[in-house]
Amino acid sequence: xxxxxxxxxxxxxxxxxxxxxxxxxxxxxxxxxxxxxxxxxxxxxxxxxxxxxxxxxxxxxxxxxxxxxxxxxxxxxxxxxxx
Amino acid sequence: xxxxxxxxxxxxxxxxxxxxxxxxxxxxxxxxxxxxxxxxxxxxxxxxxxxxxxxxxxxxxxxxxxxxxxxxxxxxxxxxxxxxxxxxxxxxxxxxxxxxxxxxxxxxxxxxxxxxxxxxxxxxxxxxxxxxxxxxxxxxxxxxxxxxxxxxxxxxxxxxxxxxxxxxxxxxxxxxxxxxxxxxxxxxxxxxxxxxxxxxxxxxxxxxxxxxxxxxxxxxxxxxxxxxxxxxxxxxxxxxxxxxxxxxxxxxxxxxxxxxxxxxxxxxxxxxxxxxxxxxxxxxxxxxxxxxxxxxxxxxxxxxxxxxxxxxxxxxxxxxxxxxxxxxxxxxxxxxxxxxxxxxxxxxxxxxxxxxxxxxxxxxxxxxxxxxxxxxxxxxxxxxxx
Numbered sequence: 001x002x003x004x005x006x007x008x009x010x011x012x013x014x015x016x017x018x019x020x021x022x023x024x025x026x027x028x029x030x031x032x033x034x035x036x037x038x039x040x041x042x043x044x045x046x047x048x049x050x051x052x053x054x055x056x057x058x059x060x061x062x063x064x065x066x067x068x069x070x071x072x073x074x075x076x077x078x079x080x081x082x083x
Numbered sequence: 084x085x086x087x088x089x090x091x092x093x094x095x096x097x098x099x100x101x102x103x104x105x106x107x108x109x110x111x112x113x114x115x116x117x118x119x120x121x122x123x124x125x126x127x128x129x130x131x132x133x134x135x136x137x138x139x140x141x142x143x144x145x146x147x148x149x150x151x152x153x154x155x156x157x158x159x160x161x162x163x164x165x166x167x168x169x170x171x172x173x174x175x176x177x178x179x180x181x182x183x184x185x186x187x188x189x190x191x192x193x194x195x196x197x198x199x200x201x202x203x204x205x206x207x208x209x210x211x212x213x214x215x216x217x218x219x220x221x222x223x224x225x226x227x228x229x230x231x232x233x234x235x236x237x238x239x240x241x242x243x244x245x246x247x248x249x250x251x252x253x254x255x256x257x258x259x260x261x262x263x264x265x266x267x268x269x270x271x272x273x274x275x276x277x278x279x280x281x282x283x284x285x286x287x288x289x290x291x292x293x294x295x296x297x298x299x300x301x302x303x304x305x306x307x308x309x310x311x312x313x314x315x316x317x318x319x320x321x322x323x324x325x326x327x328x329x330x331x332x333x334x335x336x337x338x339x340x341x342x343x344x345x346x347x348x349x350x351x352x353x354x355x356x357x358x359x360x361x362x363x364x365x366x367x368x369x370x371x372x373x374x375x376x377x378x379x380x381x382x383x384x385x386x387x388x389x390x391x392x393x394x395x396x397x398x399x400x401x402x403x404x405x406x407x408x409x410x411x412x413x414x415x416x417x418x419x420x421x422x423x424x425x426x427x428x429x430x431x432x433x434x435x436x437x438x439x440x441x442x443x444x445x446x447x448x449x450x451x452x453x454x455x456x457x458x459x460x461x462x463x464x465x466x467x468x469x
Binding site: 014022 | 167298303
């Protein structure tokens with residue numbers, strides 16, 4: 001994993017307060033808009049998202065490159081690897 | 084008998100072009116936008132198009148529009164959704180807000196939030212400086228309506244936004260009475276959140292929207308599936324949303340001409356009412372006023388009796404007194420701007436619309452003064468020696 005302070009996300013998806021299945025659904029939608037190599041920062045509070053996002057990333061061929069807990073939220077950094 | 088509808092503040096008739104746009108979605112195009120098949124995708128396309136039109140009406144981007152069931156829901160989502168997302172315990176609203184915002188605020192107050200209710204002056208204006216004075220370190224939201232639905236006064240939202248932006252506080256405005264009626268541009272107003280409703284500008288009932296500026300975090304009131312980006316779950320009211328979009332498009336195109344026309348009718352009505360009767364007062368600001376709003380207080384008599392007599396003559400208006408007829412409470416708006424409660428009870432609200440004509444105004448001016456005279460003769464408050 002990268003050092004958190006080095007990661008520069010291309011875009012941020014704020015799903016604070018939104019509950020499963022919404023965070024993963026919106027992540028999947030959002031990643032379509034990015035280019036391969038871009039990093040998406042996802043800010044979530046739902047416990048389900050903590051499990052769902054890494055699973056989704058693996059299944060879709062993308063990669064979780066960072067994770068941190070910040071300001072009462074879970075923050076994921078996912079890099080788009082496939083179109 | 085002539086029928087003259089003058090209660091557009093309560094609701095407007097459906098524009099025939101809006102009905103036409105809605106019909107396919109009430110009949111053969113019944114798909115759910117969340118379905119992946121063609122039926123669903125047809126519905127999704129219709130919602131996307133409507134969203135763009137509604138966004139266009141207020142100068143927003145489509146992704147900043149959340150569809151709701153009505154203006155009341157948009158107001159509730161704004162105030163409750165923001166406080167749930169933020170830190171801080173203090174909210175500022177005006178004392179003349181619509182019940183849907185006021186009661187949501189009071190509910191939050193009971194739940195432990197601190198509320199400041201800013202007063203308005205005699206003409207219903209809220210002073211931006213009073214907003215500045217009320218802001219505290221723990222303030223999270225200011226909500227001041229764009230125009231008051233009862234007295235028609237248009238508030239200085241851009242000036243208030245300068246204050247809230249300077250202090251880094253979110254600003255919401257209830258634009259249910261203005262969007263689709265007078266120009267509303269979220270960037271010019273400087274707001275972060277804004278409520279609108281479809282039935283106010285010749286669209287259908289059962290649909291409204293909350294504008295949420297990109298980057299503003301809001302917690303849902305209605306949890307569930309993925310509709311409205313998870314912020315407002317529930318299968319969308321497609322026919323109403325489509326109608327909303329078409330009504331927005333029509334309103335935008337006709338607004339300038341229509342307002343010039345209605346303002347002329349409004350002003351003739353105001354001048355006529357004030358000159359033909361004694362002890363009659365206009366409520367709200369004379370010029371910073373909704374184009375179709377005429378709210379008057381008629382001394383010595385009661386609003387509902389005027390309303391019923393007017394109804395018999397085919398003139399349909401609203402009484403200025405509150406709908407809580409059990410308590411016979413005067414309008415909180417009129418009381419807040421300093422109208423004596425007894426006088427407030429004698430209020431009438433005429434709200435003009437697209438179908439109204441000069442003949443309609445003339446008819447009102449012929450019929451109301453005799454009604455007032457008759458009621459005054461019967462009134463124990465009326466001193467003939469006055």
